[in-house]
Amino acid sequence: MASPADTNINKKKELVSHIPPYIYVYSDGTIERPDSYPLTPPSPEDPATGVSSKDTVFSNDPYLFARLFLPKQTQSNQKISILVYFHGGAFCYESAFALHHSKYCNLLASEANVVIVSIEHRKAPEHFLPTAYNDCWAGLCWVASHAIPNFPTQNRDPWLINHGDFNKIFIGGDSSGANIVHNVAMRAGVEDLPGGVKLYGAYLNHPYFWGAKPIGAEPVVGFEEAVQSKIWNFAYPSAPGGLDNPMLNPLAPGAPSLATLGGSKMLVTVAGKDHLHFGYRAIRYYEGVKGSGWKGQVELFEEPDEDHVYYMYDLQTDKAKKLIKVVVDFLRQ
Numbered sequence: 001m002a003s004p005a006d007t008n009i010n011k012k013k014e015l016v017s018h019i020p021p022y023i024y025v026y027s028d029g030t031i032e033r034p035d036s037y038p039l040t041p042p043s044p045e046d047p048a049t050g051v052s053s054k055d056t057v058f059s060n061d062p063y064l065f066a067r068l069f070l071p072k073q074t075q076s077n078q079k080i081s082i083l084v085y086f087h088g089g090a091f092c093y094e095s096a097f098a099l100h101h102s103k104y105c106n107l108l109a110s111e112a113n114v115v116i117v118s119i120e121h122r123k124a125p126e127h128f129l130p131t132a133y134n135d136c137w138a139g140l141c142w143v144a145s146h147a148i149p150n151f152p153t154q155n156r157d158p159w160l161i162n163h164g165d166f167n168k169i170f171i172g173g174d175s176s177g178a179n180i181v182h183n184v185a186m187r188a189g190v191e192d193l194p195g196g197v198k199l200y201g202a203y204l205n206h207p208y209f210w211g212a213k214p215i216g217a218e219p220v221v222g223f224e225e226a227v228q229s230k231i232w233n234f235a236y237p238s239a240p241g242g243l244d245n246p247m248l249n250p251l252a253p254g255a256p257s258l259a260t261l262g263g264s265k266m267l268v269t270v271a272g273k274d275h276l277h278f279g280y281r282a283i284r285y286y287e288g289v290k291g292s293g294w295k296g297q298v299e300l301f302e303e304p305d306e307d308h309v310y311y312m313y314d315l316q317t318d319k320a321k322k323l324i325k326v327v328v329d330f331l332r333q
Contacts, residue, residue, distance in 0.1 A: 017125075019230050023092045025125055033093040040099040042067060049110035053102065057155050058142040062122075064135055066142075067096050069109040069116040070159050081168035081200075081331060082160070083108065084140050085118040086184070088175030088309065090208075091132055091235035096120040100312055107315055107324060112331035114170070115163055117143055121180070129236035133183050133247070140171065140184060144197035151194070170201045170331055171263075174309050175278075176231075178207035182285075183247050188262030201265035203330055205323075206274060206309050209281040211249040212242060216280030228276055251281075251288050258292035265297050267330045269323065272304035301326045 014027040024032040042053035050072040058066050071080075085108075087094055087101050095101070096118040105116045121135035145151050147166035173181045181204050188199040210232060214223045223229060232239065232248050239245040246255035268286040270279040279302070286300045303310070303319055311320035 017234065019090065019092070019227060019234055022090050022231075023125075023234075031125070036089075036093045036095065037098040037100050039095060039097045040102050041097075042102075046106045049106045051106045051109045053106070054159075055097070056157055059138055060155070062135075064122075064138060065096070065120040066139055067102070067105070067118045067120070068157065068159055069105045069118070070163065071109045071113050071115075073163065077162050079165040080163055081112070081114045081170060082143060082164045082166070083112070083114045083116045083170045083172055083331060084136075084143055085116050086121070086136050086171070086173035086177035086180040087118065088173065088177040088208075088312075089123070090231045091129060091176050092124045092231070103315060104312060108327065108331070111324065112328040114331055115159060117160075124235040129239070130247070132235075133180060133187075136180050136184050137187055140169075140188070140199075141194055143169065144193040144195055147195040147197050166195070166197050168200050169197060170203070171199065172203040172205070172327070172331075174205040174312060176208045178204035179209065179248070182207060182209075182250060185262050185266075186250075186256060186260065189260040190262075199262040201267075201330065201333065202261075202263050203267040203269070203327055204282070204285075205269045205327070206271055206278055207268065207282050207285065208276075208278060209249060209285055210243055211252060211281070212244040215284075216277065218277045218280070228278075249281075250285060258289045259294045261289065261292075261294050261296070263296055265330070265333060267299050267301065267327065269301045269303075269326065271306045271308055271310060272302055273306060274308045276308050278308065299330070 016025045016027050018024040021035045042055050045052055052070045053067055055067050058064055087096050105118050109116045119136050119139040121132040146160040171181050171184055181202050185202045210228050214220050219226050244252040246252055268282055270282045289298045306319055311323045314320055
């Protein structure tokens with residue numbers, strides 16, 4: 001008769017679920033994320049931009065982190081806009097501490113002259129959605145709490161106290177991070193932030209929106225098995241309404257009115273050759289916001305001949321610089 005030890009030795013490590021090339025989950029509990037970019041530490045002064053960065057804990061229960069970026073200041077205690085940034089990665093991989101996200105935030109902080117708080121939200125499958133939405137909302141609330149003098153917030157940060165303009169708080173993100181932007185902006189429209197702070201603006205770069213039925217150029221054959229569908233079902237298996245949950249499909253029947261969005265300014269950007277086919281829904285979202293009766297101003301920028309988040313992997317191309325300028329100009333409003 002085989003002992004328990006022999007049984008464990010003979011047990012095969014089997015693939016339980018996966019979304020190639022992003023994530024692989026095995027029967028022994030191990031998880032591989034081979035497509036994740038390398039992590040990089042914060043820097044007292046980035047050589048390319050002069051931006052300072054540091055990591056901080058913004059919540060002790062649950063334990064949550066953020067990376068802060070502060071551009072060089074010519075005046076002490078100068079007040080500048082704040083960007084709370086949500087990174088992409090299909091809700092299941094990537095990190096606020098990844099090299100490419102840090103380079104991107106260094107550049108944005110320098111060129112737009114903003115303090116950036118990049119939220120390290122928890123990921124599926126260790127933490128299924130809506131955890132990431134709640135983590136990012138908690139990060140925005142933590143930032144807003146600094147507007148209250150002597151507020152007994154855990155882990156108050158001097159960069160935000162000394163330099164943050166709490167009348168100019170933006171949120172922004174790319175891909176799944178842009179999806180988070182939409183959902184946090186919806187929440188900011190119906191829930192109060194600490195200290196009466198109001199969300200000022202939001203940008204959504206190549207947002208991940210999808211739905212239960214294909215539209216536009218989305219694949220008709222194998223739609224349910226398309227990676228865009230699988231990402232949502234993997235990250236939020238208990239989502240009410242499945243692929244037509246309003247968090248993924250803001251224009252689904254019965255979805256809350258986009259007129260309730262928080263903020264007064266919005267930028268939506270799309271890539272004309274997005275291989276994930278997110279562009280068509282992003283344009284429909286822009287049109288939906290514009291026609292909803294929302295009292296803010298919404299703008300659309302499209303780069304016709306580029307792919308999904310093309311700028312993130314090489315910030316120095318002409319088209320990347322063009323996109324960055326669009327975002328910088330938006331943040332300078």
